[in-house]
Amino acid sequence: MWELYCRDANGVALRSTVGRLEDQLPDLVEDSAITVRPVVYRDYGKEAISESNIFHPFTSKRQSFAHERELRAMFFSREPHVGVEVSIDLTSVIEAV
Numbered sequence: 001m002w003e004l005y006c007r008d009a010n011g012v013a014l015r016s017t018v019g020r021l022e023d024q025l026p027d028l029v030e031d032s033a034i035t036v037r038p039v040v041y042r043d044y045g046k047e048a049i050s051e052s053n054i055f056h057p058f059t060s061k062r063q064s065f066a067h068e069r070e071l072r073a074m075f076f077s078r079e080p081h082v083g084v085e086v087s088i089d090l091t092s093v094i095e096a097v
Contacts, residue, residue, distance in 0.1 A: 015096040018071060024088035032077035041066035
């Protein structure tokens with residue numbers, strides 16, 4: 001897959017797992033939540049994004065991207081346009097390079 005995004009030999013790919021990432025992310029940060037969700041690859045011609053689930057617009061992509069097998073870590077805050085720094089131990093997250 002990475003040959004699609006990094007055609008020369010200057011790219012780096014990291015392999016991890018959902019569990020490794022979730023273990024490093026705090027449940028709450030300054031009254032805000034972090035959640036990790038897999039991306040769902042959809043055929044938008046046959047299936048609409050459900051408006052009943054707040055995560056669906058952020059975790060949906062076209063079926064043509066299914067080879068990416070992407071995860072998204074999302075930060076939710078009551079304050080708009082706010083972010084926080086979250087320190088993680090990369091050696092615990094990265095399984096292979």
